[in-house]
Amino acid sequence: xxxxxxxxxxxxxxxxxxxxxxxxxxxxxxxxxxxxxxxxxxxxxxxxxxxxxxxxxxxxxxxxxxxxxxxxxxxxxxxxxxxxxxxxxxxxxxxxxxxxxxxxxxxxxxxxxxxxxxxxxxxxxxxxxxxxxxxxxxxxxxxxxxxxxxxxxxxxxxxxxxxxxxxxxxxxxxxxxxxxxxxxxxxxxxxxxxxxxxxxxxxxxxxxxxxxxxxxxxxxxxxxxxxxxxxxxxxxxxxxxx
Numbered sequence: 001x002x003x004x005x006x007x008x009x010x011x012x013x014x015x016x017x018x019x020x021x022x023x024x025x026x027x028x029x030x031x032x033x034x035x036x037x038x039x040x041x042x043x044x045x046x047x048x049x050x051x052x053x054x055x056x057x058x059x060x061x062x063x064x065x066x067x068x069x070x071x072x073x074x075x076x077x078x079x080x081x082x083x084x085x086x087x088x089x090x091x092x093x094x095x096x097x098x099x100x101x102x103x104x105x106x107x108x109x110x111x112x113x114x115x116x117x118x119x120x121x122x123x124x125x126x127x128x129x130x131x132x133x134x135x136x137x138x139x140x141x142x143x144x145x146x147x148x149x150x151x152x153x154x155x156x157x158x159x160x161x162x163x164x165x166x167x168x169x170x171x172x173x174x175x176x177x178x179x180x181x182x183x184x185x186x187x188x189x190x191x192x193x194x195x196x197x198x199x200x201x202x203x204x205x206x207x208x209x210x211x212x213x214x215x216x217x218x219x220x221x222x223x224x225x226x227x228x229x230x231x232x233x234x235x236x237x238x239x240x241x242x
Contacts, residue, residue, distance in 0.1 A: 006051050010237060014055045017235045018043065021218075022060065025229060028222040039222055042087065044214075044232030046071070050078035052236055057084055065089040065108070065230050069096040073103065089171070089211075089230060091145050094118045106131040108171045108211055111145045116159040123164035131166045133211055134159065136193070138186050139175035146172065149193055156197065160204035169209030170194055174217070184220045187212055191225030 018041075026036035043061040045053050046068070053064065057080050064079075066072035067090030076086075086104040094115055100107070101122045110116050110132045123130045134156060137146030147155050152170075159167055170193070174186035190212060198207035213221020215234035222229060 004049065010052060011055050014052050014236055015059045017237075018056050018059050018061060021231055021234055024219065025222055028219045032223045034222070038227055040228045042089075042211075042228055042230045043235055044089065044230050045075070045236070046090075046232055048232070048236045050075050054078075054080050056235060057081075063087065063228070066104075069100045073099065076103070097122050101130055102126050102128045106133065106168065108133040109135045109145065110159070111135040111137075111147050113155060113158045116162055116165060120162035120165045129164050129166050131168050132159075133169050133171040133209060134167065136170055136172045136190065138172045138190050141175055144173060149189075152193065153197060153200075153202075156202060156205050160202060167205045167207075169207050169211065170197075171211040173214070174212070177217075180217070180220050183217050184224055187217075187221050187224035187226065194225065 022041050025039055025041050029036040029039045040063050042063045042065045043053070043056045044065045046066065062083060063085045065087045069088065069092070072088065087106045087108050088100055088104045089108045092100065092107060092109055092115060097118045101119060107119065107130060110119065111134070119130050119132065134152065135146040136152055137144050137148055140148055156167060159165060170190065172190050174183055177183040191210060194207060194210045197205065209228060210226050211228040211230065212226045213229035215231050218229040218231055
């Protein structure tokens with residue numbers, strides 16, 4: 001097996017990148033008339049080695065997101081996670097629910113009542129409450145998971161009736177767009193839905209998190225109401241696929 005060597009230049013780049021992105025998030029929030037403290041920067045750690053994740057944590061990352069259950073479980077013991085919030089942000093299969101419930105602070109990618117029921121069942125068995133976001137397929141793309149906007153409220157009501165599952169808000173990934181104006185329209189539509197649902201005060205539905213925006217579009221997301229932006233490659237560099 002090839003021996004892993006720490007890349008000192010990459011460590012420095014992670015530090016510089018994280019601080020730069022954090023500044024841009026805060027500046028964008030201020031320009032939009034928002035309190036910059038209301039927007040959180042998530043460091044997305046897919047395919048990133050633990051040493052570089054720990055560098056991001058060292059320089060201020062207090063929220064990390066992992067896409068795959070096995071990858072997170074394989075890395076977590078090497079991470080300095082004191083005071084760090086952990087989210088699962090990738091698609092979650094029902095057969096992996098048992099492994100991840102209780103291991104992360106939030107599951108951001110709940111898109112069906114079937115998955116929510118399994119999270120509820122496992123959470124009850126483990127004696128924990130599981131915070132979730134419901135994933136919305138705002139662009140109605142066949143290639144993406146997530147509930148369509150038209151079915152969102154019905155799904156929220158169904159999930160809200162389950163034991164040990166706490167709905168905290170919504171998450172989305174918009175389609176790839178040709179312009180910032182186009183992507184901003186998707187974010188604006190999502191924000192409006194978020195506000196509409198929050199104003200309805202549905203039982204057991206707490207709408208305080210709207211997770212949208214990634215490395216290429218986080219500024220448009222912040223300008224349109226996101227309060228968690230999920231940034232990976234702009235912090236850690238291009239992903240490595242093995």
